Amino acid sequence: MSSVPELETTTIEALPGPDGWPLLGNYLQIDFREFHRQLERWSERYGPTYRFKLGPQVFVVTSDIEAGSVLLRERPELFSRRRALEQIFDELGFNGVFSADGDDWRRQRRIVITALNSARLHQFYAKMLDTTHRLRRRWESAAEAGSAVDLCADLMRYTVDITTQLAFGIDFNTLETDGPVIQHDLDKVFPMLNRRLGAPFPYWRLFRLGKDRELDAAVGAIRARITEIIGECRARIARNPVLLQEPENFLEAMIAAKEAENVPFSDDDIIANVFTLLLAGEDTTANTLAWAIKYFTDYPAFVARMRTEVDQVLGESVVPPTHDTAARLGLIEAFANETMRLKPVAPINVFEAKVDVDVCGLRVPAGTALILLTRRIATSAEHFSHPTEFDLDRWLDRSPGSDRVHNQKAFTPFGGGPRFCPGRNLALLEIKMVLAMLLRNFDVELANDGAEVDELFAFTMSPTGLYVRFRHRA
Numbered sequence: 041m042s043s044v045p046e047l048e049t050t051t052i053e054a055l056p057g058p059d060g061w062p063l064l065g066n067y068l069q070i071d072f073r074e075f076h077r078q079l080e081r082w083s084e085r086y087g088p089t090y091r092f093k094l095g096p097q098v099f100v101v102t103s104d105i106e107a108g109s110v111l112l113r114e115r116p117e118l119f120s121r122r123r124a125l126e127q128i129f130d131e132l133g134f135n136g137v138f139s140a141d142g143d144d145w146r147r148q149r150r151i152v153i154t155a156l157n158s159a160r161l162h163q164f165y166a167k168m169l170d171t172t173h174r175l176r177r178r179w180e181s182a183a184e185a186g187s188a189v190d191l192c193a194d195l196m197r198y199t200v201d202i203t204t205q206l207a208f209g210i211d212f213n214t215l216e217t218d219g220p221v222i223q224h225d226l227d228k229v230f231p232m233l234n235r236r237l238g239a240p241f242p243y244w245r246l247f248r249l250g251k252d253r254e255l256d257a258a259v260g261a262i263r264a265r266i267t268e269i270i271g272e273c274r275a276r277i278a279r280n281p282v283l284l285q286e287p288e289n290f291l292e293a294m295i296a297a298k299e300a301e302n303v304p305f306s307d308d309d310i311i312a313n314v315f316t317l318l319l320a321g322e323d324t325t326a327n328t329l330a331w332a333i334k335y336f337t338d339y340p341a342f343v344a345r346m347r348t349e350v351d352q353v354l355g356e357s358v359v360p361p362t363h364d365t366a367a368r369l370g371l372i373e374a375f376a377n378e379t380m381r382l383k384p385v386a387p388i389n390v391f392e393a394k395v396d397v398d399v400c401g402l403r404v405p406a407g408t409a410l411i412l413l414t415r416r417i418a419t420s421a422e423h424f425s426h427p428t429e430f431d432l433d434r435w436l437d438r439s440p441g442s443d444r445v446h447n448q449k450a451f452t453p454f455g456g457g458p459r460f461c462p463g464r465n466l467a468l469l470e471i472k473m474v475l476a477m478l479l480r481n482f483d484v485e486l487a488n489d490g491a492e493v494d495e496l497f498a499f500t501m502s503p504t505g506l507y508v509r510f511r512h513r514a
């Protein structure tokens with residue numbers, strides 16, 4: 041048995057938790073569209089570490105910060121993502137760096153890290169600028185028409201356009217496309233993934249429901265598009281073979297590694313990782329931006345302060361003109377942090393024990409699923425003062441003795457340890473560019489006809505029915 045810090049050993053059976061049904065466990069008590077909130081409510085009731093069951097699968101849920109550090113850090117040796125996730129992705133043909141484990145994961149991770157590093161972002165800045173101008177023009181048209189904008193949909197056009205240019209060297213330009221776009225198919229994947237992960241048994245291996253058939257069609261369409269992307273990339277390499285030695289993006293690097301045969305990548309690995317980056321780069325950043333813009337409508341005083349900063353930093357420009365200017369938008373970064381603390385797109389992080397292991401005194405058998413309640417930790421009074429308040433200044437006031445100090449380890453919107461999100465810097469740059477562009481050019485108000493903006497969990501957590509109206513800045 042492997043061991044990590046041990047206090048007083050206890051077993052999962054001894055943990056508190058909701059009573060369940062034979063065979064189904066707690067399945068009928070969960071609405072998977074708000075899975076994270078059910079887990080947070082149970083945490084209030086049963087304490088920092090409890091258990092529940094979905095069919096035969098036992099889950100341990102924790103909001104203990106020390107247990108969280110162990111889960112994040114001890115990968116890939118002691119913990120992986122859930123094996124069910126890898127199997128489900130494998131069936132769809134999309135088992136890439138997010139779901140892979142062990143040496144497969146290590147090989148893929150190296151290439152992803154290089155493709156998204158700061159030097160690459162610096163080189164890529166001009167394209168980010170163009171794409172941010174496209175979004176500005178789209179919102180200008182909406183402002184002129186006075187129309188309500190489906191905010192998440194527009195932001196996903198932005199994030200997909202950025203990801204495909206940076207990672208694959210291809211410009212989809214969905215921001216300026218009127219017809220069907222790839223997001224339409226990508227949107228079907230996360231909700232079904234969530235549904236299959238929660239299912240008490242893998243029914244889709246026996247029969248297909250309507251939603252499963254829709255997923256099959258969407259996956260077929262995405263796969264066809266990815267095959268085209270890879271074909272275009274191979275043609276680019278054939279025209280310019282130097283790219284095999286000096287790949288300029290993630291896809292070229294994967295193809296180059298396969299051609300050099302120093303890394304055993306298959307065509308399926310390449311397809312899986314193109315898909316993984318499309319998915320990982322789309323919803324996460326778009327939903328974070330959407331939540332931030334929703335908060336703009338709630339906190340006009342913070343908006344006024346950020347606007348002053350943006351006006352100073354941007355000068356005459358309507359978007360941050362250089363990478364360095366984006367780095368100087370400290371208030372926006374604080375606003376983004378506070379948004380991700382209260383509305384993280386990943387409010388939970390899920391693991392599986394690969395071996396029998398002790399986690400902070402809890403004996404965990406191999407195969408147990410463990411869920412870390414990251415939002416519950418980041419909104420606990422133990423780690424953040426006045427934890428439920430939206431407070432920009434908690435990220436700025438670092439003076440000793442301030443009542444705004446907080447425990448940095450309790451804030452993990454991008455995960456932590458060896459599987460920390462490699463897209464963090466890209467995401468933060470996108471967030472700063474879009475929010476600065478918005479503040480500089482537009483006023484924004486909700487256009488929801490009074491409907492509440494709620495949280496929807498579908499693998500990531502997004503705002504429901506978030507419509508806004510832009511006006512040219514007064």
Ligand code: HEM
Nearest residue numbers: 138320321324325328386453454455456459460461463467
């Ligand atoms: C605000 C935006 C984003 C948030 C909040 C976010 C959050 C996360 C989280 C929580 C994880 C799991 C980390 C862990 O297990 O420790 C993750 C993993 C990952 N993210 Fe992000 N992410 C964002 C944007 C992006 C972008 C833009 C990309 C790339 C285009 C990306 C690519 C990935 C990949 C490839 C992984 C898997 C890493 C691995 O397993 O080694 N993410 N992200």
